[in-house]
Amino acid sequence: MTVRRRRPLYHSHTSPAFTKQRNPEMLVSPSTLNIAKWSRAEFVFEAESDPSHFTQSWVTATFSNGDDQKVVRGFYDDGGRFLLRFMPQSEGIWTFRTESNIASLSGITGSVNCTPAGAEATGPxxxxxxxxxxxxxxxxxxxxxxxxxxxxxxxxxxxxxxxxxxxxxxxxxxxxxxxxxxxxxxxxxxxxxxxxxxxxxxxxxxxxxxxxxxxxxxxxxxxxxxxxxxxxxxxxxxxxxxxxxxxxxxxxxxxxxxxxxxxxxxxxxxxxxxxxxxxxxxxxxxxxxxxxxxxxxxxxxxxxxxxxxxNPPIHYTSNDxxxxxxxxxxxxxxxxxxxxxxxxxxxxxxxxxxxxxxxxxxxxxxxxxxxxxxxxxxxxxxxxxxxxxxxxxxxxxxxxxxxxxxxxxxxxxxxxxxxxxxxxxxxxEGEAKRLSPWKGRSHSQWDVTIGHMGDDYWLLWFGDSQPGFKLLTMLPEGKEFAVEIIDAWAMTVERVTGTWRSGDRLPLPGRPGIALRMTAV
Missing domain, CATH: 3.20.20.80 (Glycosidases)
Known part of the structure; x- marks a missing residue:
């Protein structure tokens, strides 16, 4: 088979608006493609149109940037087009070289200059x-x-x-x-x-x-x-x-x-x-x-x-x-x-x-x-x-x-x-919340789901329960806490007057859908 174009065409994709058509106007052919970190580069190789390419043909490329290396698989996009896409995850110049069981698609080289990600980009x-x-x-x-x-x-x-x-x-x-x-x-x-x-x-x-x-x-x-x-x-x-x-x-x-x-x-x-x-x-x-x-x-x-x-088992056996x-x-x-x-x-x-x-x-x-x-x-x-x-x-x-x-x-x-x-x-809002379930055991806590970050941040969910007060026995000794009552349905947050300690008796609204947020002072 012969290749119609040895040098690949390049697509660069950021995040286009929702359309039903692809964007051929984005096709360019520079010596090095500039693309932001976590964006997508697309390389287009052309060969004879043959549906057997879906099952019989393959193309890959090895991208290198210093010691960082990625092997990327291409695919057949019908109509004689092979596409290969790359998402750079680190900045700098990435060079690539193709391999393929179609001789004329093997040994093609190119490069991508990965620039810093935009301010709003998050990556995977x-x-x-x-x-x-x-x-x-x-x-x-x-x-x-x-x-x-x-x-x-x-x-x-x-x-x-x-x-x-x-x-x-x-x-x-x-x-x-x-x-x-x-x-x-x-x-x-x-x-x-x-x-x-x-x-x-x-x-x-x-x-x-x-x-x-x-x-x-x-x-x-x-x-x-x-x-x-x-x-x-x-x-x-x-x-x-x-x-x-x-x-x-x-x-x-x-x-x-x-x-x-x-x-x-x-x-x-x-x-x-x-x-x-x-x-x-x-x-x-x-x-x-x-x-x-x-x-x-x-x-x-x-x-x-x-x-x-x-339903998943609590513990695995060979019969699960x-x-x-x-x-x-x-x-x-x-x-x-x-x-x-x-x-x-x-x-x-x-x-x-x-x-x-x-x-x-x-x-x-x-x-x-x-x-x-x-x-x-x-x-x-x-x-x-x-x-x-x-x-x-x-x-x-x-x-x-x-x-x-x-x-x-x-x-x-x-x-x-x-x-x-x-x-x-x-x-x-605020610092990252990395909640862990409270592992304490108390006869008065089985009706509430308790998450916390160390000793200083606590989030309690009462769900369908509607207690009129709560003994704060889960809190660590020797610390004072600001307490807020959250009504999850009404979407309100109410700060409770004063500070609170382990064992204090906290009055609650006595209705479902209430949470507590307690933060160490």
């Missing part, structure tokens, strides 16, 4: 201090996520409404699927799929529908533009098209292609599956292999997890059917469970951040997972935070147009989002 999200998160720029980051599984498959109007709703919400992460979803309220046939074809004629699993991926990339960039992480669900069981039962080689090639296309997006997380244990034809060894494949192919080390359906969250390749535990009492135990057992990505949804659908009140959703969010973990929001209110947030996005209707924003603000 990382784990921090074992149980928490931070931005690559070093700022504490708190996952207040939501779920809209297939918002990316909806009409342009619904997608735009979803993005507007997210921009006005407290949510900085969204769980979303790559494949379409077959489930209650999800019976409309999508227009495009990751593979070319349709449910009537079948799908060509030897190729990818690049127009689908162009749109997905624009959607991920649109989320980035709004400060939102894309927690991408790679597999799920709710399927009528055959995507949940592809053969092993197709699965492998799909994962490889997905990582090659999307790992350079700074706001991507990898979620191997939603409810992986319902994909009954995929054994544990399959998931082991996918974890190894992604972590080997992703040069940037994005966050990666796997999500369950069956829940993925071992202690696996060092897993960056954080993504858990489905309705009882947040287990969070402290999971922290100790897994030694990594605990994210309850599904605990039930605020809504009124005829499903037990989707009909709790806004107060209950808020209660679970507060409880998870004070227990030292994090909780993902969900909403499933019935709608005449059957546009339900949990799956389609659209418009948020619930009572919890603005109150979750109030909690997020409490965590984000």
């Amino acid at each position: 999200i990382e784990t921090d201090e074992t149980f928490h998160f931070r931005t690559a720029s070093g700022k504490a980051w708190y996952p207040f996520g939501t779920t809209a599984y297939v918002w990316n498959y909806q009409s342009d109007a619904v997608q735009e409404q979803t993005l507007a709703s997210l921009a006005a919400s407290p949510f900085n992460k969204i769980r979303m699927c790559v494949f379409p979803k077959h489930y209650t309220y999800n019976f409309k046939e999508p227009q495009r799929f990751p593979f070319p074809g349709n449910i009537t004629d079948g799908f060509d699993f030897s190729r990818f529908d690049c127009a689908f991926f162009h749109q997905l990339e624009n959607q991920i960039d649109a989320l980035k533009d709004r400060g939102i992480e894309a927690d991408l669900i790679i597999f799920h069981p709710y399927d009528r098209w055959g995507f949940a039962e592809m053969d092993a080689e197709t699965d492998r090639r799909y994962v490889e292609y997905l990582v090659a296309r999307l790992s350079s997006f700074s706001n991507v997380w990898w979620s191997l599956a939603n409810e992986f244990d319902l994909l009954r034809k995929k054994p544990m060894s399959f998931w082991d292999g996918v974890f190894k494949q992604i972590t080997a192919d992703d040069p940037y080390g994005h966050l990666i997890s796997i999500h369950n359906w069956h 059917h829940w993925y071992d969250q202690t696996d060092p390749l897993i960056t954080h535990a993504s858990i489905q469970h309705h009882d947040l009492w287990f969070v402290p135990g999971w922290r100790e057992q897994f030694s990594k951040p605990i994210v309850i990505d599904e605990c039930r949804y605020e809504g009124d659908v005829d499903c037990g997972w989707g009909n709790i009140s806004g107060r209950k959703m808020l209660n679970l969010t507060w409880e998870g935070v004070c227990a030292g973990g994090y909780v993902t929001h969900g909403e499933s209110y019935l709608s005449d147009d059957e546009i339900i947030w949990w799956s389609h996005g659209g418009r948020l209707k619930g009572e919890s989002p603005e109150r979750i924003a109030f909690l997020r603000n409490i965590l984000e």
